[in-house]
Each structure stands twice: as structure tokens, then as C-alpha cells.
Amino acid sequence: ARIIVFLCVCEPCWIPTGLLRRQNSNADTVVQYKLEQPVIARFLRLIPLDWNPSGRIGLRLEIYGCRYTSSVASFDGSRSSLVYRLSVRASWTVMETISLKFKTLKNSGTLLHAEGLRDHSLTLVLEKGKLLLYHLQGVSSSSGGQLLVSLGSLLDDQHWHHVKLERLSTHLNLTVDKNTQQVQIPAELSHWHIHTKPILSNRNFHGCLENLLYSDINLIDLAKHSSPQVAVGNVTFSCAEPVSVAVTFTDSHSFLQLPGLTSWSTGLVSVTLQFRTWNKGGLLLTFGLPQQDGTVFLYLSQARLRLQITKAGRSSLDLSAGSGLNDGQWHYVELSFKHDHLSITVDKDEGATAHISISVPLTSDSQLFFGGKNTSIIIAQKCKNPFNTFQGCIRLLTLDDQTVDLIKVQQRLLGNYSHLQIDMCGIIDRCYPSHCEHGGICTQSWSTFHCNCSNSGYRGATCHSSIYEQSCEAYKHKGNMSGHYYIDVDGSGPIKPQLIYCNMTEDKTWMVIQHNNTELTRVQSSAERNQHFAYFDYSSEEEQLVAVISQSEHCEQELSYHCRKSRLSNTLEGAPFSWWVGGSGPGQIQTSWGGALTGTRQCACSLQDSCLDPSHYCNCDADYDQWTEDTGLLTHKETLPVRSLVLGDIHRPGSEAAYRVGPLRCHGDKNFWNAAFFDKETSYLHFPTFQGELNADISFLFKTTSSSGVFLENLGIRDFIRIELSSSTEVVFSFDVGNGPLDVRVKTNLPLNDSRWHRVRAERNVKEASLRVDNFPAATHEAPTDGLMHLQLNSQLFIGGTASRQKGFLGSKITPGVLPGCPGHCSSYGSLCQNEGRCEEKANGFSCDCGRSAYTGAFCHKEVSASFKSTTSITYILKEPFELSRNSSGLPSSIYSDITLRGENISLSFSTNQSPALLLYVSSFYREYLILLINKNGEDSQMAFFLGCLLLINDCFFLILENLNLTSDVEFNSIKSLVLGRVEEPDGLDAEMAELASLGFTGCLSGVHFNSISPLKAALLHPDSPVIVTGPLVQSSCGSSSPANTYAAETTHSLSGTGMDPGQPLVNTIRSDSALIGGVIAVVIFVTLSALAVMARFICSRKETYRNQEVKAAQPEDSNEFPFSGQPDSPSAPSENQKEYFI
The missing domain is CATH 2.60.120.1000 (Jelly Rolls)
Known part of the structure; x- marks a missing residue:
């Protein structure tokens, strides 16, 4: 059966709520409906509208309440006032309270004024449906005061609203309908004198107050009994506020049809109404012009009121007035036709008017259609409706100054309607309280809201999840280098992100x-x-x-x-x-x-x-x-x-x-590598109940070889939340908040049970649920409109299993609150170690061992470079002479004396103006040698190695590869030493080569690597190595594209940057007023380097990419053509340009 609900505050004023509900159909189930607006009433009346088809009807209803005493006063908005002055008190009161209830149809007015000492006062003002609390000192208008707090929304809905002010010392709590905020007030406001009189505002309160209490003193009762402490002016002690019947248009099927008036045949037509909505567009009113084969549309577009007249399917007139009409406030609209003159008016004196001279003939047969999406089809089948659906409320509807009785419409005694909520305005402020977190800006339409998270540092439907990592450790495990990063230590918590320098060293x-x-x-x-x-x-x-x-x-x-x-x-x-x-x-x-x-x-x-x-x-x-x-x-x-x-x-x-x-x-x-290992499906951990009624986010890392298992689960009476690995390629996030179970699934094209770490991030809020796995596309599921929002759990949170201890997770999972215990990080993060760096397992993570690499740094990514002078020499001793006779097979270095090497792996980078120049010299105890040098023409030497030439221009590299085939003996026996720079003892070299070796090397060497030896790194960073350094040697960044001083070079973008990857180190922290000059310089440099890059590519393209050369023993007759004869060119020669090469 269906019933309609009536409410009443004091008999016999029964007010229909418009709640028409179908009840349960058997004696076993319970039917529960959520009211669209909360109500407070003394009486409840249920009226059955039809009989049960089975022939029986019954009702079980439980009602809970309490006794209620009401003292009301009515204020007319002009001369009404009530002033309460405190008696002289001997002692100062630490705590004072003021409470009241009010209801009104006006969206602005001064409710309360409390005076303290030395011209300090508090004023509670209703402004655009919100309550604002001002602190004033020596001023007489609210505009001159300091706004302390704003609470409430849409409070001009003719419903009773509860307000309470509590002062505890210098702290003040303001509560509006169970929402409370605390502010600080000066000590001068420790004594109050209460006013509700017309001061501080030219729009005074027009409505009713109920139970105005000051510290349990009923001021309205005192006023009724003519207490000398209370001064009363034009106040009525009853609430005779006129009832305004509103109607709500909820969707495209909502429309109201009204017949025309007989007076319209005279050419005088007037239609007025008030509306409120959150939508920028919507069709308000439509009626036809049969005599002109046209239609009149009154509609909202871009939050402006527009009027359009179409004839024969074409627009012949377009007027607009007003702006910002989607603010949820009541706006007055008047459409008038008088003697071939048409005008539309918005908000009377505060709004705007548009008018034009045109003839719009209407008759008593004309029909007015309010709202709806397809009403134009009813009027004229020739055109389609191009307008959005109006979703909002309309009240005070008049035709030629005659108020339309909407109750008669509801009773089908006047006009026609469909899908309307009559005698109520169902507008809801979805931005109060705002569900947008961390400073996100809330905007809304009739059925939903949107959070703008720009410049907040957070993302998601409600700006809940941080875009930054929680520590430098997390950035390191993403492969990031040292630099400035934003760190959000509590993730989605209230602490704001902070800019921190992360120094990624080899060990910490x-x-x-x-x-x-x-x-x-x-x-x-x-x-x-x-x-x-x-x-x-x-x-x-x-x-x-x-x-x-x-x-x-x-x-x-x-x-x-x-x-x-x-x-x-x-x-x-x-x-x-x-x-x-x-x-x-x-x-x-x-x-x-x-x-x-x-x-x-x-x-x-x-x-x-x-x-x-x-x-x-x-x-x-x-x-x-x-x-x-x-x-x-x-x-x-x-x-x-x-x-x-x-x-x-x-x-x-x-x-x-x-x-x-x-x-x-x-x-x-301490949180990042807080890991646990689950070795049985029945193993689990449990924690206190997960708290996340409105917003919840869960993130963790896991690795496993199992194809399925439950990561976590928390249950309630009906609600639950669960994350599980349903298959080797699918993770499922399941939950129920009372709207029925929902699943969010992410499928991957790679197996997740590969014993590597994978990251899962799940979020559920009032707007949507989302799930992310690694870098695969996220899956989302929108929450139902006006559905249940609160996640209510009561069991313990199970990690690694379920409440029934079935289908538990087998593997490792990282989550806060568990002791460490999961080895095997290098399988996931070993690829971050570069340049032959070796990944080492740590109890909490990993590190890169750069001992066998020519590079250093957290990921073996930093080049070790040094500037050489002509007298600089670095000699790395591979074997002492007396050790040749020893059997040192247990020593790693003995390989150079006991084993003949058939291949060497050499790599280095150099930059010099010198040619010819010796780059590397390796000698042996058998007077064999290996040299790497630059010939007279500046080209690389011809040797039995895989060589490379790397030209560096604006960080773009052009690679020339050379394959060299040796026909002579390719075995290199008993290596003795390795020399960089000047060769002090050129054993086994002929005269010309010895002369070149004695000249040394002037320039920069970087990343020198010979098999597993890094002589330059040993000389600079490990002085205890078997290395001898003579002459000046200065560590430099000349071999690297990155500056040596990271603190001097690292700069930062501001938080407002939107095109920035949160995982990248930030640049441009140094703020300067010369940004424009810097920009011009940057453009010039870019153009110049681009030109150089084009030239370099042209030059390199003219060289052969691959050359097969055959190295033969030098003949005596070839000595005149030996490319290394003569003195080296001067470093300052204008014909030479210093370049950087990689071999």
C-alpha cells in the first residue's frame, strides 16, 4: 500500500511533506526510506492512499522523541527588537552560552548582537542563507568587522534551525545544526549584553525565534512577563510566518502545466516567480504562439536568464538579463507583455531588466509549461527542444498578480503536473559541508559536486590522495636522484606537503x-x-x-x-x-x-x-x-x-x-619498509577497526608467487571492505556502504605473482571508488547519487587473511604497523643500479655497490671526473715485480700475472684541445703495452678494441662506432700497471711514442674503466688503493652534464605547477625579478645550441658509420707518415675546438 506523511509542530496545523511511499508487502521485511530533508515535529500522521491488493493492510511503526517546550517570538524585519541587559555581577563567569532556533524566508538579516567591554561586540548575521559571525570594535556596520566564522547553508528554507554559541574563556564555539567550529575572541567579550534589534544591518531579521536562551535563562519568557532586564519593541509572541508553497523539479520528466487567463486577450500578460538552482542552464517556461506559428522559451544559460522567441523553427528574438543565477539563492523573475512591449526582469532593484518592442499575442487558450524537457514537442511537433532540463525549485508563482495555488495543483484541481515534489524545495547544498579536502574548491550542480584540486598538491575526486611521496626513501625506490622534492609525510592526512632536499647517497x-x-x-x-x-x-x-x-x-x-x-x-x-x-x-x-x-x-x-x-x-x-x-x-x-x-x-x-x-x-x-611475510593461507594479522566513514585510502606493496589471496578485509553488520588478488593478473577492491556490494577491478597484461614488488592504491570516498596497480590504468566506479555514504565497520581489520581465515594471502606485504621481514628487493629494484653497479640486499630496501663501477652515487650514476695538467700522472699498480714468482691464485689481482688475457674492456670519456695526446697507457712485465691516444688530426687511435666517438652538443649524442680487427698477436701477458696522463717510465715504447707519452695530457678524463678497475675513481675517492698520483689532480664536473654542487644548482618550481611530474626533482627554487631577461637568454641559448646540433649532425653524417680496418706492424718506410710525430698543437690554436668524447 501507499501512504502519505504529514507533520505538525502544534495541532491542528498539519503540513503534508510530499513524501509518498510504497511500504513493505509482507510481514517479514523492513522497508526504510531516507528523507530528502531532515524534519523536526511533534506529531506524525500517516494516511493510506490505497488498499492492499491482497485485501489486507497493516502498519508497524516505532517513534522515538522527547517532551518539548516552545517559546516563540516573531520579528517583522523593520522595527522589531529585543534587548537583554545583564545585571551587575560580582564575579566573572568563565562560561556563557546562547542558544536559539530560527526560521525565515529571507536570506539575510541580523539575528543577534552581543556587546562586550570597550566597544567590542559580536554580531551573528544571516547572509545569503549562511550564518556569519563578526567581531567588531568601534564600528557600526558588519562590513567593518572581522569575519570569524561562517556556518550553514540554505538556512532560509522556512525550517527551524538550531544555533548555539558557547564561550569558554576566550574560546567561542558556534554550532549550527550539529556543525561546530571554534574561534578565538578577545578578553573584552567576557561580558555580554544581548540584542536582537535593528542595528548593524539595513536588512534586519524577518522571521521567528524560538527558545532564545542565555545560560538557561529564557529571554522570550522574560519578555512575555515584562521583565525590566528586557526591552521589547514590536515583537509578537507567536510565529505567524506566512507559509510559502514551493515545488521541486527533479528531472526531465518534471513539468507543471497551467492554463492561460481570460484577461490575456487584452494584450496584458504578467508572469512572476522565484526560483533557485545550482545548474547553469535549464528551461524555466515555455508557451506557444499559435497565431504566429512560434514558441517562447524562458530559460537559463551560463547562469544568465534568457528569453528566446522562435517562429517557423528559426530564432527571431533573444534577450538576456542577470548573471550568477546558479548560486542556490532565490531569484525573482518577471516576464511582462504590455502593449506590444516585452520585458524580463531579474531580482528587481538588485538585478537587471531587458526589454524590446514586439507583439506577442496570447489568448486564454494558451498553455504555460514550466520545466520539462519535451514540453516544446507538446506545443509544436515541428521543433526539438535545444535546452537543458531545469532542476530546481519554484515558489511565489503568479499570473497577472494572482497567486497560483499549488496545493490545488497537487489535488489535480488546477492544471496538470508530473514528477514534481509539491510543498517542498528539495535543493541540497552538496558543498556544505564540503567534501573537498586539502583546500580543494567545491562547485556543484543539482545532482553532484566537483572538486577542483589545482595547486593543492592532492588528487582524486575529493582531493584526498597526495601526489607526492611520503619520504625521500620512497623517491629513491622510484629511481630518483638527489634533489628538492615535495614530501607529504602523512599522505592523505592534514599535514601539508613540504619542500625537502633529498640527498641520495650510496648507503643512506x-x-x-x-x-x-x-x-x-x-x-x-x-x-x-x-x-x-x-x-x-x-x-x-x-x-x-x-x-x-x-x-x-x-x-x-x-x-x-x-x-x-x-x-x-x-x-x-x-x-x-x-x-x-x-x-x-x-x-x-x-x-x-x-x-x-x-x-x-x-x-x-x-x-x-x-x-x-x-x-x-x-x-x-x-x-x-x-x-x-x-x-x-x-x-x-x-x-x-x-x-x-x-x-x-x-x-x-x-x-x-x-x-x-x-x-x-x-x-x-619506519613506515616504508614495514613488512610482513605470510607463509600459510591461514596466517593473518589483525588490527583495530579501520576508520574511514567518508574517505578512506589504502596503499601497500606486495610480492607473491601465489595466484590468489586476500590482502585485507574489515567487516561490519552489513558494510565491508576487502582488497584481494583474484587471479595472477587481477586485483579486486570490494566494499559495501549500504547500497549493495561493488567491485572495482584492475586487470594487468603482466603476471603479478612474479615475486616482484607491486604497488596497490585503493581509495573510496563519497563520490567514487578507485583502484591503481603499479602504473597500469586506474579503474573507477562512481558512487550512486544520493546513496548511502558512511562506511560503518565494527570487526577487526584483518591483514593477510579474512575474518573467516579462508583464502589468505601467501607472500609479502608492506603495511604500517608490522615488523620487518621480507627479503628480496633486488629482484624488483636491481635495475636501478647503473654502469655495472651491483644491487645489494638490505634489511630495509637495497643499495647499489659501485665498487666495480667507474661511477659513484646512489645508483652508480655519477661520473667521476678530473682535470689533468701536462705534469699530472696517475699510475695504478696491478702487480709488484716480486709477486710474479708467487702462486697467488687465491688473490683476485693475481689474474694479471698468472693468466694471459685475450680481451680487454676499456671505457672512458675525455675532453681536450690537445692533439696528439695519450689517453691511456697499460704496460706489462714482458714489455708489451697497450695505448689509447689521439693522433695528429684529432682522430681516435687504431687499436684492437671496440671504440666509440661521442660528440656532446646540448645533451644530444652522435655515436660513431669502429670495429678493428687485429692480425698480430692479440694476447696481452702479465699486466704491470695502468697510467693516465704523463708516463714517467715508458718501458718498451719506441722513441716517438715515448716522446708523446712524456708530454702528458691536458684536459678532462671521466669514467675511466679498465676491465674491473677504475683508476681515476681509486685516485680521487680511495687513496688507500695501489695508486700513485704525481702532479696536480683536481676533481671536476667537466666530464658530466650535471653540476658538481647539487645545492647550488638544484632549484624548485612552485607548488602551483600543473605540468610537473611529482617524481622528478624540482627546479627553479631561486626566485628572481629577472625572469623575463632569463627567458630571453634561454631562448637565445636554445636557438644557438640547436644550430650547433644541426651542424654537428651534418658533420657526423659525412663519416662512415662502420669501418673495418686491419692493423699491421709499422714498416720503416712508413715512418714519415706516422701521425704522432712532431710537437702537439697548442691548446689555444684557433683551429681547434674543445670537444667531449666517450670511448
Whole structure:
């Protein structure tokens, strides 16, 4: 059977709600309907509309409520006022409360004004359907006050709304219909005098107040009984607010048809109405012009009101007025035809009017159609409806100043309608409260909302998921190099992303947070001051610092104190001369210095027994008249970061000091490699209930050899959430929030049970659910419109299994809160190690061993380069002479003396102006040698190697390959040494070659690699290697396209950049006012380098790509043509251009 619901606040004022519902059809099921608007009433009346087809009807209904006392007052919006003045009180009240209920049809007006001391006051104003709380001081209009908070939306809906203000000391809570916000107020507002009178606004409150209570004092009751504390002006103690009947158009099938009036035959026609909507477009009104074979359309387009008249299918007139009419507020519209004059008006005085002279004949037979999408077909079958459907509310509909009785329409006594909700406005503000997180901007239409996440650092339908990683460790495992990155330490949590420098070293990944003074700062002695104060402001906010320190495995900060007759602690018993403040929040005073134990009032030298004066625990406490220092690392995380420094012993004559507080450095992400291994399908972990009623995101890494299994599951009475591997190529995200089970599936074209790490990211919010697996396309599923939103769970969260302990996951999964325990990272991340770097397993991740590589860095990606002078020589000793006779088969180096090599692998990069020039010389104990050199013409030497020529122009490389075939003996016996640069002892070389070897090499060498030996890297980074260096050798970045100083070169884009990959290091942190000049220079450089690249490609294209050459022994008669005779060309010769080559 169907029933209709009526509500009533006080009998017999029954108001139909328009809720027409079909009930259950048996005695076993329960039918539940969600009301489109919440209601509060004292009485509920249910009226059956038809009989059960089976011949029976019954009803079971449970109603819960409480006794209710009502005191109401009505305000007319002009002269009504109510003023309550407090009596003199002996003591100050810590807590005060004001509560009331109100209802109104006007969207603006002053509800409440509370005066404090010294012209401080609070004003509660209804403005465009929202409640605004202002703090004023010595001003008389709300525009001059400070807006403290805004709450509520669409409060002019003629429903009762509850408002409560609670003051606790200087904190104020404002509650509107169960939504609360807290603000801070000045102390002068500790005493209130309450007003609801026409001040501070020229649009005063027009409506009803109910139960206006001040700290349990009913002010309306006091006013009724003429209390001297209350002054009343033109207030009625009843709520006689006129009832306005609204009608809601919900979809394309909603329309209202009204007949014309007999007075229209005179040529005078007037139609007025008020509407509200969120849509930018929609058809409001349509009627035909039979005499002219035309149609009139009144519609919204781009949030403007437009009127269009078509005749014979063609538009003959188009008028427009107003703007921004999709703001959800009531807007007044008038359509008028008077004596061949047509006009449309929007919002009367505040809006706009458009008019034109035209004849629009109407008769009493004319029919008006409001809303609908196909009403034009009803009017004229000749044209299609080009307009969007109107979705919104209409009220106060009049025809020639006669109000249309919509209740008669509902009773089928007037006109016709379909799919309308009469006697209610079903508009919903989907942006209040906003479901857009992290500053996302909410916009809406009638049935949905949209979040603009631009410049927020987050993504997704509700701006929930961060686009940045949670640590530098996560960026490293994506293969990123050192640089500045945005770090979001709590992912989708409330902490904002922060810009951090990630230093990817070979063994650790450091997060570096700078502050305003990391340089060595000198303090001059002064007799006028006893102490020097230094304060350190960090680039990260307080909550960001705390989160970084908390989730890191280790943090440290260097603290250095340089002193000359300037003491730190003096004695252990007396008060210290100097101290520092560190830790979270305001921090705590610390008296121990870098390298010492916390709370010991000592320095690092005391632990090493190296203090200058054994009777003191710091070098500076010796009070010597000479410079010394106490330097060390602070590693106790509870005392970090250093926030301030106080230096006391600086006022004596001759006292001098300098200090340095380094940046905060942390490594290790305790959350990233928090792994667990599941070896049985019945194994699982369980945690407290997962909390994610409206928004929830889950991310983890897994690897397995099993083809299926449940990753996690959490159950409720009906609701649940589950993520599982359903097959070797499919991951399923399942959940139910009361609308029925939903599955989001991602299928991959590669198997996921390959024992490699795979990343899963699932998100569910009120708008959609999404699932991502690795870099495969994401799958999404939109939430049903006006469906249930709250995910209500009550069981424990099961990880690696289900609540029934069936079909558990077999493998490894990374998720917060579990102890480490999953080896085997190199199978997934070993490819990140470059240039023959070897992946090494770590307990928490991996590292690249660059020992056998000529490169260094976190991924063996940094070239090791050096500048050579003509006298520079690097000799790498492969075998000492006396070791030849030994049987050293157990030693790796013995291969060069005991085994004959039939092949060598050599690679290097060079840049020079010199030719001829020797690049590499390898000698043996049998007077055999191998050399790599540049001939007189600047070409590569001819040798038994696979050689390459690499020309570097604007980071574009042109490769020339040469295959060389040797016909002579190709065995290289008993290698002795390897030389770069000048050859001091050219054993076995003829005179001409020896002369060339003695000239040395001037230029740059980089990435030198001979089989498994890197002589240049050993000379620069490993001085304990068997290497001899003579002459000047300077490490340089000349062999690399990247700058040597990463701090100097790394710069950053702002957060607003939208075309940036979050995984790339950021550039352009250095802000400058010369951006335009820089842009011009960049264009010029780009054009120049592009031209050079074209020229270089043209030159290289003229060379043979592959040449097969046969190297033969040099004949005596060929000596005149030997290309290395004579002196090398001058480096400054104008005919030579310095280039960089890779061999």
C-alpha cells in the first residue's frame, strides 16, 4: 500500500511533506526510506492512499522523541527588537552560552548582537542563507568587522534551525545544526549584553525565534512577563510566518502545466516567480504562439536568464538579463507583455531588466509549461527542444498578480503536473559541508559536486590522495636522484606537503631540512650585554618537523661552538654559561653539547678523553686564550630540532665565539619498509577497526608467487571492505556502504605473482571508488547519487587473511604497523643500479655497490671526473715485480700475472684541445703495452678494441662506432700497471711514442674503466688503493652534464605547477625579478645550441658509420707518415675546438 506523511509542530496545523511511499508487502521485511530533508515535529500522521491488493493492510511503526517546550517570538524585519541587559555581577563567569532556533524566508538579516567591554561586540548575521559571525570594535556596520566564522547553508528554507554559541574563556564555539567550529575572541567579550534589534544591518531579521536562551535563562519568557532586564519593541509572541508553497523539479520528466487567463486577450500578460538552482542552464517556461506559428522559451544559460522567441523553427528574438543565477539563492523573475512591449526582469532593484518592442499575442487558450524537457514537442511537433532540463525549485508563482495555488495543483484541481515534489524545495547544498579536502574548491550542480584540486598538491575526486611521496626513501625506490622534492609525510592526512632536499647517497637516503642560519656565525665580545641569543626558523612548519622526526629511524644535527676565552658549562654544579633549546613545540633547555650524552652537560671530547683540560668536559671550558672548538652531532630525536641558542660567556675582554647549527638531517622511513611475510593461507594479522566513514585510502606493496589471496578485509553488520588478488593478473577492491556490494577491478597484461614488488592504491570516498596497480590504468566506479555514504565497520581489520581465515594471502606485504621481514628487493629494484653497479640486499630496501663501477652515487650514476695538467700522472699498480714468482691464485689481482688475457674492456670519456695526446697507457712485465691516444688530426687511435666517438652538443649524442680487427698477436701477458696522463717510465715504447707519452695530457678524463678497475675513481675517492698520483689532480664536473654542487644548482618550481611530474626533482627554487631577461637568454641559448646540433649532425653524417680496418706492424718506410710525430698543437690554436668524447 501507499501512504502519505504529514507533520505538525502544534495541532491542528498539519503540513503534508510530499513524501509518498510504497511500504513493505509482507510481514517479514523492513522497508526504510531516507528523507530528502531532515524534519523536526511533534506529531506524525500517516494516511493510506490505497488498499492492499491482497485485501489486507497493516502498519508497524516505532517513534522515538522527547517532551518539548516552545517559546516563540516573531520579528517583522523593520522595527522589531529585543534587548537583554545583564545585571551587575560580582564575579566573572568563565562560561556563557546562547542558544536559539530560527526560521525565515529571507536570506539575510541580523539575528543577534552581543556587546562586550570597550566597544567590542559580536554580531551573528544571516547572509545569503549562511550564518556569519563578526567581531567588531568601534564600528557600526558588519562590513567593518572581522569575519570569524561562517556556518550553514540554505538556512532560509522556512525550517527551524538550531544555533548555539558557547564561550569558554576566550574560546567561542558556534554550532549550527550539529556543525561546530571554534574561534578565538578577545578578553573584552567576557561580558555580554544581548540584542536582537535593528542595528548593524539595513536588512534586519524577518522571521521567528524560538527558545532564545542565555545560560538557561529564557529571554522570550522574560519578555512575555515584562521583565525590566528586557526591552521589547514590536515583537509578537507567536510565529505567524506566512507559509510559502514551493515545488521541486527533479528531472526531465518534471513539468507543471497551467492554463492561460481570460484577461490575456487584452494584450496584458504578467508572469512572476522565484526560483533557485545550482545548474547553469535549464528551461524555466515555455508557451506557444499559435497565431504566429512560434514558441517562447524562458530559460537559463551560463547562469544568465534568457528569453528566446522562435517562429517557423528559426530564432527571431533573444534577450538576456542577470548573471550568477546558479548560486542556490532565490531569484525573482518577471516576464511582462504590455502593449506590444516585452520585458524580463531579474531580482528587481538588485538585478537587471531587458526589454524590446514586439507583439506577442496570447489568448486564454494558451498553455504555460514550466520545466520539462519535451514540453516544446507538446506545443509544436515541428521543433526539438535545444535546452537543458531545469532542476530546481519554484515558489511565489503568479499570473497577472494572482497567486497560483499549488496545493490545488497537487489535488489535480488546477492544471496538470508530473514528477514534481509539491510543498517542498528539495535543493541540497552538496558543498556544505564540503567534501573537498586539502583546500580543494567545491562547485556543484543539482545532482553532484566537483572538486577542483589545482595547486593543492592532492588528487582524486575529493582531493584526498597526495601526489607526492611520503619520504625521500620512497623517491629513491622510484629511481630518483638527489634533489628538492615535495614530501607529504602523512599522505592523505592534514599535514601539508613540504619542500625537502633529498640527498641520495650510496648507503643512506637523507632528508635535509634547512633553517635561516646554517653558516658559521661569529659573536663579538661586548661589555654591554651578557648574553647572545640566536633563533632558528626552519623551512618546515612545526607539525611537519614533528612528523618527519617521528617517522625517521635516525635524525641528527651538527652543533659547533668555536671559542676563545668563552666557556660553555664552567662546572657541573654551577649554572651553565650557555645552553640551547630543542625539541618539539617550544622545546626544552639542553645543556649537553654535540656528540655527548643527553643531560650530561658535557661535550664530545669528554667521551673521547681528548679535552684540552682533563679537569673539564669541554674544550672551551679550558678558557684558553686561543681558538678551539667543541663540535659534534646531536642525535637524540626528542631534543631535535635546535630552536635557539644562548651564549653567555662573551662579555669579558678578549672573549670571542662563533657557532654553527647545521640543517636537520634524517634518514630511514619506519613506515616504508614495514613488512610482513605470510607463509600459510591461514596466517593473518589483525588490527583495530579501520576508520574511514567518508574517505578512506589504502596503499601497500606486495610480492607473491601465489595466484590468489586476500590482502585485507574489515567487516561490519552489513558494510565491508576487502582488497584481494583474484587471479595472477587481477586485483579486486570490494566494499559495501549500504547500497549493495561493488567491485572495482584492475586487470594487468603482466603476471603479478612474479615475486616482484607491486604497488596497490585503493581509495573510496563519497563520490567514487578507485583502484591503481603499479602504473597500469586506474579503474573507477562512481558512487550512486544520493546513496548511502558512511562506511560503518565494527570487526577487526584483518591483514593477510579474512575474518573467516579462508583464502589468505601467501607472500609479502608492506603495511604500517608490522615488523620487518621480507627479503628480496633486488629482484624488483636491481635495475636501478647503473654502469655495472651491483644491487645489494638490505634489511630495509637495497643499495647499489659501485665498487666495480667507474661511477659513484646512489645508483652508480655519477661520473667521476678530473682535470689533468701536462705534469699530472696517475699510475695504478696491478702487480709488484716480486709477486710474479708467487702462486697467488687465491688473490683476485693475481689474474694479471698468472693468466694471459685475450680481451680487454676499456671505457672512458675525455675532453681536450690537445692533439696528439695519450689517453691511456697499460704496460706489462714482458714489455708489451697497450695505448689509447689521439693522433695528429684529432682522430681516435687504431687499436684492437671496440671504440666509440661521442660528440656532446646540448645533451644530444652522435655515436660513431669502429670495429678493428687485429692480425698480430692479440694476447696481452702479465699486466704491470695502468697510467693516465704523463708516463714517467715508458718501458718498451719506441722513441716517438715515448716522446708523446712524456708530454702528458691536458684536459678532462671521466669514467675511466679498465676491465674491473677504475683508476681515476681509486685516485680521487680511495687513496688507500695501489695508486700513485704525481702532479696536480683536481676533481671536476667537466666530464658530466650535471653540476658538481647539487645545492647550488638544484632549484624548485612552485607548488602551483600543473605540468610537473611529482617524481622528478624540482627546479627553479631561486626566485628572481629577472625572469623575463632569463627567458630571453634561454631562448637565445636554445636557438644557438640547436644550430650547433644541426651542424654537428651534418658533420657526423659525412663519416662512415662502420669501418673495418686491419692493423699491421709499422714498416720503416712508413715512418714519415706516422701521425704522432712532431710537437702537439697548442691548446689555444684557433683551429681547434674543445670537444667531449666517450670511448
